Amino acid sequence: MWSTLATDLPNSFRFTGTKSDALAVREIFKNRYIPAITAMKFEGQPVEPPKPVKAFPDELVWDMKTDKKIVRRHAPFADFQKFLVTEAASGNISRQEVVSMIPPHFLDVKPGMVVLDMCAAPGSKTAQLAEMIHGDEEERVKKAASGESPNTGDGGDYSDDGRSTGLLIANDTDYKRAGMLVHQVKRLNFPNLIVTQHDASIYPSIELPSAQGEKKQHLKFDRILCDVPCSGDGTARKNPGVWSKWTPKDGLGLNNLQLRILFRGLHMLKKGGRLVYSTCSMNPIENEAVIAAAVEASGGTSKVKIVDCSHLLPELKRKPGLTKWKVMDTSFDTGSKETTAHLFSSWDNFVQAHFKNEQSESTRNFSNKIVPGCFPPTAESEEGRIPLENCLRVYPHMQDTGGFFVAVLEKVGDIKVAQIRSSSNEADLKQARAALENATPSEFESNDKANGEVPTREQSPLKRKLDNDEDDDTAKRSKTDDAPAEPVVSAVEELPSKPAPNGSDTRSAPSGKPKPEQQSQNKEYFEYLSADNSDVTRILDFFGISDRFPRDRFMVKNSEGLLLNKLYYTSALAKSIINQNKYRGMKFVHCGVIMFVAHKVNKDRDLPAPWRLQNEGIRILEPWASKRIVHCTSKATLYKLLIEMFPILPKDGAHKIGEVGDQLMKLDIGCVFLQIEQTEGEDGFPFRMVLPLWRHPGSANLMVDKDDRKAMLLRLFNEKNPEIINHVADQAKAKAAKEAAKEEEEEHEQTKEATEEATEEAVEAVEAVDENDDADGDVKMEQGDAIDVDA
Template sequence: MRGGSRGGRGGKGKSFKSGRGGKKGGGRDVRTEPWGETTRKNDLFESYYKMGGFLEEEEFEKMWEYLAMDLPNSFRFTGTKADALAVREIFKQRYIPGITSVEFEGKPVPPPEPVQAFPDELVWHMKTHKKIIRRFAPFAEFQKFLVAETTSGNISRQEVVSMIPPHFLDVKPGMVVLDMCAAPGSKSAQLAEMIHGDEEDRVKRAANNKSPNIDGEGDYSDDGRSTGLLIANDTDYKRAGMLVHQVKRLNFPNLIVTQHDAAIFPSIELPVAEGDKKQYLKYDRILADVPCSGDGTARKNVNVWQKWTPKDGLGLHNLQLRILFRGLQMLKKGGRLVYSTCSMNPIENEAVIASAIEASGGVSRVQLVDCSDHLPKLIRKPGLNTWKVLDTTQINGEEKTAHMFTSWDAFLKTKEKYEKEEPERQFSNKISPGVFPPIATSEEERIPLERCMRVYPHLQDTGGFFIAVLEKLGDIKVTQIRNSHNEAEEQKAKDATRSAIPATTEVPAEREIEVEPEAESAAPLKRKLEEDQPAPPKRVKTLTENGDAEDPISLVEEPPKEENSSSLSNRATEAQVATPTTVVAKPAKLKPEAQNNNKEYYEYLPSDDATVDGILSFFGISDRFPRDRFMVKNKQGLLLNKIYYTSELARSIISQNKDRGMRFIHCGVVMFVAHKIKAQDHVKAPWRLQNEGIRILEPWAKNRIITCKSRDTLFRLLIEMFPKLPKDGTHELNEIGDQLNAMDIGCCFMRVEQDEEAGFPFPMVLPLWRHPGSANLMVDKDDRKAILLRLFNETNPNIINHVAEQAARVKEEARLAEEESEKEKENGESADADADADADTPMTEL
């Protein structure tokens, strides 16, 4: 039973006024106000966290001070791409010294610095104020670098606390991972990096007939490729689109993006032999970064200060619980799930964890993992085992009254009291037993919520965050979870409370209530309240609009009276309290060919497709490279424009579930794009390599490979589109031109080997097209600018496009010709008019 029976009365207290606007726990709508004009103050918000027992008073004051400050800017270097670490070194050597030399008001400006909580200096933050950043050139140069490398996928601009949950999932290459609420996608990008690991190096080893499994870390049994998969999901199509944009730039084929309600995420069917029992996908790791009130984001989200109310957390608790429970159902036995929020509210955090573990059958089925030794430099606080629940009521347009409860029974008794005295006063219908702290009858049944992790703003200058790591020990059958409100069941609870407690007494200080099993797999769980009395009421003064202090009010229930012997004797015969329940929502039932306006079609090409075979033969791709993972995105399976490549498991899932109603909105990386040119008949393979997929294919190629060894040549190809490559053999492309002259028209791989002395700090492979009279790197303008900035420190390059210039010249010549023709026509018409006028003139006027 949640909450037990001890705890004082909610009581009646004076209302809070917000810091501005006079609205309780809210204030006026400030969405259109400049940030600087918004007061970061909310008395109800502050009082709950100050008086709720989360931190000691002195530490709370420090935390609250940080919460009202601007949040430092932060970013992360991606952890898998070979050039990401080299980019980090460029950043350190080129930009840090310039920023360090800046002084403002006679003091040096602190440069960006690595966040010590994370290894390998991959995470950095900068605390410099915006007014300083805007004034000095080194910051402007640094900003260009950030934008360019973010576009290229080497940097992810992400809040520090949001980087924490993926680290605690402990993902290894080869694992199957689900991100249930993935948008906007920064955590999904981290998970994708972990799934792929150091895949590039291992594939090269495999292609050279060396074993890719050099250390036994992860599953690279697919010729050095990771066998794992990430399914990133979000319920909203627009947010899922943001997610696709975020992960797409990382070019990972082991990724599927779906759009489903996480609380009823559908079971994904796996292919089985005909006649065999259906099998469904289970996950090694699941991230449930659930929707939350977001009060830990108050440093960057100004609306928190004006709009925070206790109803935010209460209203989300049940949804969060349903999402977490669905995740636990889909998790493999022995698998790990990380639950996280950017809220500090225990109703959205510890209460959800405890309820989910109970609904799963207790700690014998799901356990909280002690992660105190993981990320040892991350400063954190343990999870809470006790907390209070805040609610507000209002009648007759009066100011809101705040109530705090320590138990479900205290809430029921207070509510019953007001129903008699002030029946028009309404409490939240979202308060349920599950939002209160759990009390177990034995240490074996106790849920060790202290193993949860709380990150507060003052600990390492971040936002607020909550993380819990759960491990599944046994199977979980369909069970019941607590609904937010059920009038009939609440009435039963009230009746049971009244039958055990004399009306003239306070709530008993100790009582034991047993709850019936929720399912075959859910063991009975007993709870009792701790023996200690609640702390004496704390008092807080609030400010009116004029700044005058109001009378102090109490936010904590009054201590209960001593329990009498008659109520104690009633324990054994006491009626069981039936908590408000509802059957957990089952996974969505998929209907074949479920259509909507956002439907994407995925059709895999046969492994012997003639077009694909011709392309791979043209590039000399090894027979070991899989032929059955190429797909197109049209219902007819036609080779129209793009050919995509995916992993083996992604192919199995897409093929098996595409007609079951699964909403897939992204899968695969572009490998080939149709190339339309005038000399189409002379091209053996009119398909060009795409920058997205070229690294996947290149280790297996033996034809159409050229090598760039000179910085000058690379610079020329980057700064100039379609440089001339005449048929007579004269050119200005150095070693590249010589190699291209020996090749037929078509695309090729251009390798740039790592060579520090030559100025190449990391290897690259880029697609280059050999035209009849020119050559061109098939790299878009943003990527060109990023490489030019990264390798040549070109901050504002003027990229020459000969084809565009020629087209512009032709267009201009056509315009001039048209103007000339118009003038001649006008002159001709004028001459004709003059002639007509002469013919009509009387002789006397001549």
């Protein structure tokens, strides 16, 4: 493990498993980039190309272990990197660490389920969960729209014309991190998603609509992901700073927060539901100790079961959870400023050491974060034993990854509301002290060896000052030299509490007390329009949208509920939850997929629907459309539309956009669905596409931004650095240049006229002088005149 930790972490990425185009992109990647890299050699040896990770099915997860010095020197890697970046922006690829992909797989999410991601930012696991909730929705909806049954026999609820009836709520306590989360998930275009901003340990109950006079009902979740803040020691390969500041005590300050988040999740879980708890730490205080304490607080294994997940991802190499561990503490002597390291195997050992210290009237202080729940659980019978071995651990050296811990919990009985203990051990020690009042000194002496106490600082090769401020909930971090295997006394300057460096998917502990809520300054408005809204009706009628498509799920984001610029679409359950809870203190950060955007037109031109279809929502709407449909059958035509913005479409005369132009000539001004079907052959398309296109009076334009155009040109035509032609921008530049030239010409004329006037004045002055010449040629001088010889 030490050898592996000293090496770079392989780069890994995942293809979006529920999008047909993403799977086609995977084939493009395999056929275009893998052969180019495989053909390379470095120092006479073949270069290892990216390979699929065997632990995950369907070749959806890949990693690359090639040395950085090779990557930097060879062009095929530059091409591969460009491909990764563009496809990640398009939503076909997620760049994610291999071990962070494990928890969503173990949740076993099915379409139609209601799922909560409690600590979701930055959002890579959230994206996985969203994909699982929607499943192969596009194919199901297409069947429903054509009159076929959308049911696939997988147990999902497809009663909403093939659409997933499920919902994913993704939460993060920090507003900025919640913003990162929104940025990550928006590219996936899922309407069944809500992003909230709350402290996960006290996540509010979500109220469901109920009839007047009925008892209030609250939302319970089928699945919950509890990927909690942690010390992050499992990320040391990509965040070396974590290891340089690591101490065995780091988990003590986080244990209580992790337990409170997990316990809150168990309360919100349905009976029979599944919760996955995970960390990127290998510290049992943050892992097995939290699981055991939560199970005990819930009422034992008759209420919460630790699921044996050995059959899930069978190719994943793993170790069972720990059932025995010791808790490390470093006591601090306020008099001598000395520190002493201790390893306690049980709560009793810790209490006895405390009691012995008080009896001797020592000035030595122990941690106030060590509580009974930090230690391995004890059971009087096999029936009451908590099977922590059913948890799993992934160590870095097992399959060249980061370190990770996962536990799968199933709620089998109702849990009574219980008070989770304080993060301080004061009450626990008071109770234990009372029980030990009659103990004899010999009992303490017999336990010294078990305590693992290092009695003097001189016996330790490392010395450090202990930061004895234990009131913060975050782990204290100190720099160390190369630490030996066993914890020992050490000494460095006191450092303030810092969270672990935050990687692409690393959970870091929040620093200090939670910040005050920022609801007032970060307020988002979500107002739904009525099903018979005249503007919505006019838009949908313009595109011939079937009456079966729901018209009561359109939303705007302004407090007045006015259709101004953007029109969003959400699922029915998302609408129900937002309407019921937006005045109950819930902090909704994001919901909805953009379906239409207002199109600015000349005031003198009256269009039946001055609204543009948007890439984000076009696939949701397109199966139900019967009007404004244009077919593209040639790759040459699509290339022309991608490489050239605003190609000319004159009223009379020829155009250069093939079969698309022929169809547009018959349509009025406005937006259209550009349908591109999957076809075989060299001129065929590898997957089906639907794109928005606007028909102008004298031109046409694909409503795809420049970056997406370049991504499609790279994906379909292998154009690495395309120059996008923009006729409107070029005309604007030409007009500006013409005006600038005209201004320059006018300025030149003005300068010329001024020069001529000055010349005339100079000539007149010379002639005046000549008139004053004497007959002998001398110039008559007035007193005070001066002669400029050079002039």
